[in-house]
Amino acid sequence: MTVADGLCGVQERQASDVDDPDALRALALDCRPTVIRGHCSHWPVTRASARGADAAMAYLVHYAAGQTAEYFSAPASLAGRYHYGEALSGFNFSRETIDIRDALLRISANALSGLETGYMGSLPAELCFPGFAADNPSHVLDGHIRPRVWIGNLSTVACHYDSYDNLACVVAGRRRFTLYPPAAIGDLYIGPIDHTLSGQPVSMVAGLTDRADVYPRFAAAQAKAIVVELRAGDALYLPKLWWHQVEALDPVNILVNYWWDGFAAGPDSPYATLLLAMIAIAERPAPERAAWRAYFDHYVFRPDGHPLAHLPEEKHGVLGPLAQGNYGRIRASVMRMLRGA
Template sequence: MEYGQPKLLRGVCKEWPVVQAAQSGAQNVAAYLQRFDSGAQAQAFIGAPDIQGRYHYGDNAEGFNFRRETLSLPDALATILRLAQAPGEGTAYLGSIPTRDYLPGFEQENSLPFLSANVEPRVWVGNASTASCHYDTFDNVACVAAGKRRFTLYPPEAIADLYIGPIDHTMAGQPISMAMGSTIGDPRYPRFEAIRDEAIIVELEPGDALYLPKLWWHQVEATEPFNLLVNYWWDGFPQGPDTPFTAMMLAMTVLAERPAAERQAWRAFFDHYVFRPNGHPLSHMPDERHGILGPLGNGNRKRIRAMVMQWLRGS
């Protein structure tokens, strides 16, 4: 796979037992999952009929258009199965359920050999629904086990044209696009109209998977009355306890409201030292003179972090 670009993996998990179970219907999938039930309760999203499975904000972005309910796995599956047989009565889904905690043993029977054994799967099961356009800070392989999925993708650089909602008021941790799902020509989102038709749309059948790089925007539609997705998140390039998102948030507190000319100047410094479009900032000097700009793995990560922590403490 080319890192940084989405990739359809057709049929990569078609031999999984859970995919085979799905060929006999939703009841059989539910029975298969309950073999591994740990007894832990999970939070389900319950949507009224009028939202038509599109889980989103409420009116004026206040609150949300669904309710949360804590259920056991058997109760959640029973609700999902009932609603699958009752079109028009609403929808439900369980999202991001770690198999280690809720379905121990599932991952041994349904695995992807090209991923590290340390990458743990999560399960998403529910009715026909739409997960609003968002990004993840991890690389992702999403495997369709039952039903069908449609992914609508935009690259990270589309962020300004997607009209992203609040960072600190989210449905499940990540901010979402307010423009995705709007009617054509909506005057609130003029920049989105320029990219609306540039989306990459990927249709997945049972047994198919999609590799989705971190920070790619994606809307996910489960299009059948009963759907099951298994996904794997991991960071392909972990570098210590701090995250790029943390660095961005801290940068906002010190840069976002400075004068435009100063922000532009700092952008040049960030490009030079962090994003490095012209290569290493000290490439004109011998390696032994690079100091803390030398390889992070040579102890420089700890040195830089110690300096930053000392500055943050004001000492």
């Protein structure tokens, strides 16, 4: 396991190096995790947190609009590790829907009492804290990309991936991210995709220390793990599909994040394509799956370049640039096939 120091696995940049959407897009093209030191250090919420956890929470309460949200809680004995219960039959935490202001008060009280840990995640700022985003803007993102807010005590969010690029901005407390590249998926022992903690499938072993007998391949994933620690004011650009476990290290922690896909050609998602491939290909005979893998490589992943590079561009037909109407043509063909036409 390596710790990012600007030399191993993760880039480090200063806020002045990544200060507009073009600079962030360049990071996304590189598809490499990048710590951006001081990205949000000037935000009012970060400055409030510098005066203490109470000041940070008071700052959020000021914007709270009276909405309700899902609140996770767990006994302190679990040290904030939110995960499945025994035999995947349930979860080791409780959840309830409560007023956001009440949840903020409970999180603050937990920090003093230590009797439980509490957590709220992925709260849309414009709905739950109207005015917050305008007062704490990230100038590296287009205005239509809306932030979400994550608040809690000491906690460990199970290792998972996102299907969007992620800019995670720490504004109170410290966060430790343990990152695994997408290729580590087979060594992370991923749980169900339709019975999850909070939407995304998670690793059944990451974060545990004594399960080598049950999960022997995890050692290979650990060898690729990268650990980065962010202070209040720092941000992490995390490319889509990178696995990440997130630990909140202080009694009160606040994170603001943005999800987006800067390379979508239309409304269809790669994940939907993955699911369709599962039902169309996954249980066919191994030789046939190998044949389809060759076709996916040729037409989709293109390790040898464009599949029709040997022909003039004007003869590429629907395999020409998607932006020239070919996205719609291919999509219409696929929809006819799905309808059985």
